[in-house]
Amino acid sequence: MVEKSPQQRYGTRPTMKDVAARAGVGLKTVSRVVNGEPGVTPDTERRVRDAITALGFRRNDSARILRKGRTASIGLVLEDLADPFYAPLNRAVEEVARAHGALLINGSSAEDAERERELALAFCARRVDGLIVIPAGSDHRYLEPEIAAGVATVFVDRPAGLLDADVVLSDSFGGAREGVAHLVAHGHRRIGFLGDQPHIHTATERLRGYRAAMADAGLPVDDAWVSLGTTAPERVRREAERMLGGPRPVTALFAGNNRVTVTVVRVLATARRPVALVGFDDFELADLLSPGVTVVAQDAARLGRTAAERLFRRLDGVLEPPRRVELPTRLVVRGSGELPPAEG
Amino acid sequence: MVEKSPQQRYGTRPTMKDVAARAGVGLKTVSRVVNGEPGVTPDTERRVRDAITALGFRRNDSARILRKGRTASIGLVLEDLADPFYAPLNRAVEEVARAHGALLINGSSAEDAERERELALAFCARRVDGLIVIPAGSDHRYLEPEIAAGVATVFVDRPAGLLDADVVLSDSFGGAREGVAHLVAHGHRRIGFLGDQPHIHTATERLRGYRAAMADAGLPVDDAWVSLGTTAPERVRREAERMLGGPRPVTALFAGNNRVTVTVVRVLATARRPVALVGFDDFELADLLSPGVTVVAQDAARLGRTAAERLFRRLDGVLEPPRRVELPTRLVVRGSGELPPAEG
DNA sequence: TAGAGCCTGGACAACGTTGTCAACTCTGGG
DNA sequence: CCCAGAGTTGACAACGTTGTCCAGGCTCTA
Numbered sequence: 250m251v252e253k254s255p256q257q258r259y260g261t262r263p264t265m266k267d268v269a270a271r272a273g274v275g276l277k278t279v280s281r282v283v284n285g286e287p288g289v290t291p292d293t294e295r296r297v298r299d300a301i302t303a304l305g306f307r308r309n310d311s312a313r314i315l316r317k318g319r320t321a322s323i324g325l326v327l328e329d330l331a332d333p334f335y336a337p338l339n340r341a342v343e344e345v346a347r348a349h350g351a352l353l354i355n356g357s358s359a360e361d362a363e364r365e366r367e368l369a370l371a372f373c374a375r376r377v378d379g380l381i382v383i384p385a386g387s388d389h390r391y392l393e394p395e396i397a398a399g400v401a402t403v404f405v406d407r408p409a410g411l412l413d414a415d416v417v418l419s420d421s422f423g424g425a426r427e428g429v430a431h432l433v434a435h436g437h438r439r440i441g442f443l444g445d446q447p448h449i450h451t452a453t454e455r456l457r458g459y460r461a462a463m464a465d466a467g468l469p470v471d472d473a474w475v476s477l478g479t480t481a482p483e484r485v486r487r488e489a490e491r492m493l494g495g496p497r498p499v500t501a502l503f504a505g506n507n508r509v510t511v512t513v514v515r516v517l518a519t520a521r522r523p524v525a526l527v528g529f530d531d532f533e534l535a536d537l538l539s540p541g542v543t544v545v546a547q548d549a550a551r552l553g554r555t556a557a558e559r560l561f562r563r564l565d566g567v568l569e570p571p572r573r574v575e576l577p578t579r580l581v582v583r584g585s586g587e588l589p590p591a592e593g
Numbered sequence: 594m595v596e597k598s599p600q601q602r603y604g605t606r607p608t609m610k611d612v613a614a615r616a617g618v619g620l621k622t623v624s625r626v627v628n629g630e631p632g633v634t635p636d637t638e639r640r641v642r643d644a645i646t647a648l649g650f651r652r653n654d655s656a657r658i659l660r661k662g663r664t665a666s667i668g669l670v671l672e673d674l675a676d677p678f679y680a681p682l683n684r685a686v687e688e689v690a691r692a693h694g695a696l697l698i699n700g701s702s703a704e705d706a707e708r709e710r711e712l713a714l715a716f717c718a719r720r721v722d723g724l725i726v727i728p729a730g731s732d733h734r735y736l737e738p739e740i741a742a743g744v745a746t747v748f749v750d751r752p753a754g755l756l757d758a759d760v761v762l763s764d765s766f767g768g769a770r771e772g773v774a775h776l777v778a779h780g781h782r783r784i785g786f787l788g789d790q791p792h793i794h795t796a797t798e799r800l801r802g803y804r805a806a807m808a809d810a811g812l813p814v815d816d817a818w819v820s821l822g823t824t825a826p827e828r829v830r831r832e833a834e835r836m837l838g839g840p841r842p843v844t845a846l847f848a849g850n851n852r853v854t855v856t857v858v859r860v861l862a863t864a865r866r867p868v869a870l871v872g873f874d875d876f877e878l879a880d881l882l883s884p885g886v887t888v889v890a891q892d893a894a895r896l897g898r899t900a901a902e903r904l905f906r907r908l909d910g911v912l913e914p915p916r917r918v919e920l921p922t923r924l925v926v927r928g929s930g931e932l933p934p935a936e937g
Numbered sequence: 938t939a940g941a942g943c944c945t946g947g948a949c950a951a952c953g954t955t956g957t958c959a960a961c962t963c964t965g966g967g
Numbered sequence: 968c969c970c971a972g973a974g975t976t977g978a979c980a981a982c983g984t985t986g987t988c989c990a991g992g993c994t995c996t997a
Contacts, residue, residue, distance in 0.1 A: 308953085657985075
């Protein structure tokens with residue numbers, strides 16, 4: 250079906266001009282057919298369509314975008330495309346975008362502020378209509394010119410730094426507080442907290458929730474029971490083993506996110522005595538482990554959907570001050586949080 | 594830092610022309626500064642940079658792409674952004690693209706041929722330099738004009754339909770054969786096969802591997818032991834329960850992919866007697882279940898990396914006939930496949 | 938001091954599309 | 968038979984960038 254005339258070099262695409270020439274019509278008529286605009290006789294349309302098929306023409310969206318100004322695409326900067334927590338968020342954003350006829354461009358910041366910036370600005374150079382960002386950095390003023398220029402921007406999972414913008418997050422503080430309270434309710438007094446790096450908003454919020462729950466119960470918190478840092482398995486393992494050893498070992502652990510929880514589960518699988526565990530974030534198969542892992546679940550897909558919907562409402566021209574939306578978490582009780590503290 | 598002159602309406606971006614006017618230089622000089630081209634005195638450069646900052650200018654990549662022809666971006670069509678099997682593949686492709694200075698655009702086909710087509714063609718309209726596709730449909734001739742026009746195209750995980758193109762896959766046949774042989778070696782004679790839909794290449798390949806292993810051992814295969822269809826939990830559960838019941842129940846199951854395996858694990862968790870299981874695809878925490886789930890592991894990240902590298906080699910101008918790369922699988926023994934057949 | 942050669946800067950066209958607007962054809966009524 | 972009006976069609980400019988090419992000013996040498 251696709252002809253290759255000698256003069257049409259490999260790698261050179263036919264344009265509307267070529268189609269017009271072949272169909273014996275004007276350039277604008279081709280444009281009309283391609284865009285389904287009215288005012289073309291069926292006969293002409295057929296001739297144009299034949300030429301399009303014969304030449305293998307496809308409209309060049311770059312030119313179209315340049316002319317029209319809108320790209321019908323949005324950008325999503327997240328931490329890691331492969332993280333099972335962000336994957337559903339990503340997919341949810343994609344679905345909302347699709348429903349609005351927009352394409353999604355995304356990228357992983359790898360928890361690196363500079364890389365987040367590069368990605369976000371690259372998306373802006375592509376003239377995305379809107380931007381959804383899961384912040385890695387703590388200063389987002391670099392986006393000010395973009396926002397001023399009309400790029401709708403919504404932050405998810407963590408608030409923007411030094412910038413007043415829409416944000417959608419989970420109730421990290423409340424969720425952690427509830428999770429830790431659950432451990433307290435089952436008799437635990439020495440509870441460890443293993444969280445993500447301290448510059449990450451959710452990490453400190455969850456730590457705050459932990460401290461609040463301990464304070465609520467009138468329990469002291471030993472510095473040795475708290476550890477923030479990377480979620481690298483080696484570090485988490487080392488810290489967990491430290492908290493579980495020594496003269497005053499913890500009898501329960503609260504894990505600050507899904508990555509940490511998984512590593513802690515592995516550590517506990519080889520522990521001498523049962524240790525209670527509650528983790529932030531739900532994960533697949535948590536119910537099939539023995540005991541099932543009690544978690545503070547947040548709905549990642551809903552986070553993504555909410556953020557994307559907010560973005561498109563902005564794109565539809567809704568003008569209102571930036572809003573902070575906080576979604577509730579849900580304690581899912583499965584057994585690991587109900588273990589009583591071993592005598593120590 | 595960003596000035597808003599009255600005539601600069603909200604939503605209107607400054608262009609190089611504006612920057613040039615403000616800096617009191619020519620248009621091309623701005624272009625030179627923005628692109629780091631030589632031939633600009635330090636003083637002029639500084640004036641231009643000041644103007645850029647003051648106006649909040651950002652180059653419009655659509656115009657740039659239109660002019661240059663290359664977009665420095667590639668498209669990835671996969672089945673589901675949120676599928677834990679494809680997520681690492683996605684990430685691996687992203688990393689390779691990043692290393693080559695390219696942006697990644699991706700989308701979920703949701704296992705729908707029409708949607709796959711829409712996405713792939715939308716990417717082509719955006720003039721991606723290359724395309725990586727995990728096929729959902731079985732006829733990819735619609736890509737012929739694009740390939741002829743120079744869009745490098747590599748298929749992953751499943752071969753293209755009716756099109757001669759590069760493809761990178763796992764050894765589904767060999768992997769399944771090895772997995773089923775493992776069950777046979779542990780004394781199983783009645784082994785069930787639960788796989789994905791029959792129009793999916795990997796599903797039938799794995800079934801073929803199952804039949805080969807059974808034939809190798811001289812074992813008959815009862816039609817009732819084989820079930821292909823959607824990976825929806827309800828269907829898998831129903832079929833698994835059917836195979837486990839009746840007068841001649843299976844004593845072991847081979848699960849055709851990660852989604853199926855997970856559902857089967859849930860079914861077996863409530864089974865009256867132990868049933869052996871081997872699954873295709875590794876998954877997180879498989880080792881922590883009891884018993885640990887023996888799997889035929891494939892390296893999704895390596896699939897993605899290999900495909901992306903092949904793509905960029907094509908983009909670098911390597912001309913050679915399309916190649917089929919088959920990556921080996923690895924049997925990971927964890928216990929669930931070693932259960933002996935219960936007396937029945 | 939004049940000429941050659943280099944360095945810097947800018948005018949202009951082109952990329953492929955769409956919006957504007959004017960011109961053309963055809964129909965039907967007066 | 969002519970004209971109004973509706974329905975088609977196409978010429979042209981513009982979107983913002985980059986490649987080409989030329990002009991002007993400078994330095995260096997003879």
